[in-house]
Amino acid sequence: xxxxxxxxxxxxxxxxxxxxxxxxxxxxxxxxxxxxxxxxxxxxxxxxxxxxxxxxxxxxxxxxxxxxxxxxxxxxxxxxxxxxxxxxxxxxxxxxxxxxxxxxxxxxxxxxxxxxxxxxxxxxxxxxxxxxxxxxxxxxxxxxxxxxxxxxxxxxxxxxxxxxxxxxxxxxxxxxxxxxxxxxxxxxxxxxxxxxxxxxxxxxxxxxxxxxxxxxxxxxxxxxxxxxxxxxxxxxxxxxxxxxxxxxxxxxxxxxxxxxxxxxxxxxxxxxxxxxxxxxxxxxxxxxxxxxxxxxxxxxxxxxxxxxxxxxxxxxxxxxxxxxxxxxxxxxxxxxxxxxxxxxxxxxxxx
DNA sequence: CACGCGTGGTA
DNA sequence: TTACCAAGCGT
Numbered sequence: 001x002x003x004x005x006x007x008x009x010x011x012x013x014x015x016x017x018x019x020x021x022x023x024x025x026x027x028x029x030x031x032x033x034x035x036x037x038x039x040x041x042x043x044x045x046x047x048x049x050x051x052x053x054x055x056x057x058x059x060x061x062x063x064x065x066x067x068x069x070x071x072x073x074x075x076x077x078x079x080x081x082x083x084x085x086x087x088x089x090x091x092x093x094x095x096x097x098x099x100x101x102x103x104x105x106x107x108x109x110x111x112x113x114x115x116x117x118x119x120x121x122x123x124x125x126x127x128x129x130x131x132x133x134x135x136x137x138x139x140x141x142x143x144x145x146x147x148x149x150x151x152x153x154x155x156x157x158x159x160x161x162x163x164x165x166x167x168x169x170x171x172x173x174x175x176x177x178x179x180x181x182x183x184x185x186x187x188x189x190x191x192x193x194x195x196x197x198x199x200x201x202x203x204x205x206x207x208x209x210x211x212x213x214x215x216x217x218x219x220x221x222x223x224x225x226x227x228x229x230x231x232x233x234x235x236x237x238x239x240x241x242x243x244x245x246x247x248x249x250x251x252x253x254x255x256x257x258x259x260x261x262x263x264x265x266x267x268x269x270x271x272x273x274x275x276x277x278x279x280x281x282x283x284x285x286x287x288x289x290x291x292x293x294x295x296x297x298x299x300x301x302x303x304x305x306x307x308x309x310x311x312x313x314x315x316x317x318x319x320x321x322x323x324x325x326x327x328x329x330x331x332x333x334x335x336x337x338x339x340x341x342x343x344x345x346x347x348x349x350x351x
Numbered sequence: 352c353a354c355g356c357g358t359g360g361t362a
Numbered sequence: 363t364t365a366c367c368a369a370g371c372g373t
Contacts, residue, residue, distance in 0.1 A: 039368050042358075
C-alpha cells in the first residue's frame with residue numbers, strides 16, 4: 001500500500017508548521033485561507049501576527065474590516081481577508097463562534113470553496129475527505145501518469161476517485177498534509193527529487209520517465225503593460241487618500257487618487273479627467289514624482305505620480321475619502337504600488 | 352466556465 | 363530579465 005510509505009515519510013520529514021502545532025479549527029481555517037495561491041514562507045509571518053491579534057473567530061468578528069485588511073497588507077488576493085472577516089461574523093452569529101463541520105455549511109461560508117471545505121473536514125475534523133489542490137493534482141497526476149489537463153472537470157473527478165482509493169480511512173488529516181508536503185518538497189513542479197520520494201516504487205510517471213513533463217500545462221500570453229497616473233494632494237501635512245470599491249482590484253484598500261490612461265491620452269490630461277470623475281475636483285499639476293512600476297497577475301503597470309494642488313478645502317472626510325498625516329499613512333491598508341508611493345511621499349516630506 | 356484577483360520567489 | 367509559478371474562490 002503506497003500510503004503507508006507516505007505516512008512514514010511524513011512523520012519523519014513533514015514540515016513543522018505553526019498551524020500544525022495546535023488542533024484548533026479556527027487556526028486551520030486561517031492558515032488555509034492565507035495559503036490559497038500563496039507560499040508557506042510568505043504566509044508564516046502573516047499567520048503569526050494575525051493569530052496574535054485575532055486568536056479566535058469572535059476577536060476577528062469584532063475587529064473593523066480595515067484593521068483586518070491592514071494585517072493582510074502585502075499578502076494579496078484581498079477578497080480573502082474581506083471574506084474571512086464576513087465569515088467570522090456569520091460564525092459568531094449563527095454557530096456560536098465555532099466553525100461548522102458539515103460540507104454544506106462550510107461551503108456556504110464566504111471564502112470557503114470545495115478545496116477549503118475538504119481541507120477543514122480532513123485536517124480539523126478528521127473526516128475522510130480528499131483536499132484536492134495544486135500539490136495533490138501534481139502528485140496524483142504523476143503517480144498515475146495521467147497525461148491530461150487536471151483542470152478539466154472529468155479529470156478532476158478522476159483524480160478525486162484515485163485519491164480517495166488510496167486514502168487510509170481515519171488518517172485523512174496526515175494523508176492530505178503528507179501529499180501537500182510531498183508536492184512542496186519532493187514532487188516539485190520542476191526537477192522533482194524522485195530519488196528521495198516515498199512513492200517512487202509506485203509512481204507510474206517515474207516508471208515511464210514522464211514525471212518531468214507532467215502535469216499537462218497550457219501556454220499563457222504575456223500580460224500587457226498599462227499606464228496609470230496618481231495624484232499626491234496635500235494641504236500642509238495632510239494627504240488625501242481614497243478608498244477603492246469593495247469589489248475588483250485591491251477592493252476595500254486605500255490609495256492615492258488616480259487611474260489608467262486611455263489610448264492617446266497624455267499623463268496630465270488623464271489625471272485631470274480622473275480626478276474630476278472621482279472627486280469632482282479641478283487640480284493644477286505641480287510637478288512629476290519618480291515613476292513606479294509593478295506587476296499584477298494580468299497586467300504590468302507603469303505609474304506616473306504627480307504632486308498636485310487644487311481647491312482642497314471642500315473635500316471632507318467621507319466613506320471613500322480621508323485626510324491623513326504622512327506619519328499615519330502606515331496605519332491605512334494599501335496595495336503594493338500605493339504603499340511604494342506612500343514611502344516616496346514620506347521620504348520627500350522628510351527632505 | 353473562463354476570467355479576474357496580488358505578491359514575491361526562483362530558474 | 364522574463365517567465366512561471368504557489369494549499370483557490372467568486373462570479
